Amino acid sequence: MAKQDRDRLDGRRALVTGGSKGAGEAVVERLREMGADVWTTARTMPANYELPDRFIEADTSTIAGVEAVAARIAKEGRLDILVHVVGGSSTPPGGFAAAGEEQWMAELNLNLMGAVRLDRALLPAMVEAASGVVVHVTSIQRQLPLHDATLPYASAKGALRTYSKGLANQLAPRGVRVNAVSPGGIQTEGYAEFLDRIAEGNDITREEAKQTIFDSLGGVPLGRFAKTEEIADLVGFLVSDRASSIVGAEYVIDGGTVPTI
Template sequence: MTSRRPVFTADPRELAGRRALVTSGSRGIGAAVAARLRRAGARVLAVARSRPAELDDGEPFVAADLATAEGCAAVADAVRGDLGGADIIVHVLGGSKAPSGGFAVLDDREWQRAFDLNLLPAVRLDRALLPEMLDRGSGVIVHVGSIQSRLPLPEATTAYAAAKAALSTYSKALSKEVGPRGVRVVRVSPGWVQTDGATGLIAELAAKLGTDTEGARQALMASLGGIPIGRPAWPEEVAELVTFLASDRAASIHGSEHVIDGGTVPVA
């Protein structure tokens, strides 16, 4: 068992000439996906609220708030203007800042915020960019969800989990509609991923519980019902799965969900 950050090699020709949009592309899973697609030869337009300092000046980027219709429209315009369209769309954006306390603390504003962040950006961007894919008869859309859609934590993630479940249902419906016209749609559902945000959460949990970082890690894994491999995934591992699904190696994979959670969700 190891917790070392993995290193993957890439065929630089695999996605050569492909144009990719990656939302939430400045950190965590999104940054790892954008970097991995670039290594595979794709031209990537990343989206986030602000441009990451480490991104090369020559790499296309758009700063936008995708929780708004205006932000999604600006990104769609940037895809058309900077890339001339998209061959690959990876919807990574998501998250929750809802307070703990279960259903009673989730007012209409919290519910709307969950759907504005976790469902509607994908709906809006797909609606704007899919027609060109369908006209061309090719393309891949990857919706990044969460195992929370199957394994919600009622203390704090009810609205987030419901929004991700809605994303999963939307994605499945979309796959049935556009698959016969040459566009593949797949879902990737990570469990706990070792991002900078997760590291911060561990620090907060350690302070709250009066324990050290390892104790907080174990407590968080226990709250999920355990992670059989004994650790969270790395963003690079999720990016590797996304890149495979976006490639021609996965040409017959469509309409399916791919869970990457170290065995957290028990399945029959």
């Protein structure tokens, strides 16, 4: 294969969950730039979406939603690339006591079980073909959980990383590569909403809420959170042939937030 072709994904079919906005939208755009036939899923298709025939409206935090996505993809044939971006937190501030049973299950279904169920539905075809790539988007909160409002989210992402590593070890001998991307903060609309929740819940300004988050993380040496296109560039590399020997890894992209030795 020519050297320049290792960056291309021509002829490959990809599915990106949570691809309607934020990092997911950026990943969809990046993989299309690389030549892939990219499908995406989210609860609601954005108005005037460019390729509506490649959008599956579904809630992958539910069993029915996963079944709908799997059935639609199955009509097209097997996937070559599966990227799990969907995730988030809606837990109110207040620490562990603020999250009840319903909230915990909602966060686990959104951030963990959706990926587990979709993998179970779509990966057997990759295994049969002895070819495929999977990327799970985790979070640095699996190491640095923000206890005030996102403990259920952090716990789910920690479990997702453990699951991803075990899956990678099982599937690598069968020709399917699995890796994880662990972002810190990302500059998205969701981050802006999270700032507002922290500010309102603690009766502080938005800037003070931002500083509170930075302080709770021990600082961000880069001085800013990642841009969505930076997350997409990393995912694009991991699903390309340039990363053909990378298996079971977790790539942290957090501006230096997590201390390393």
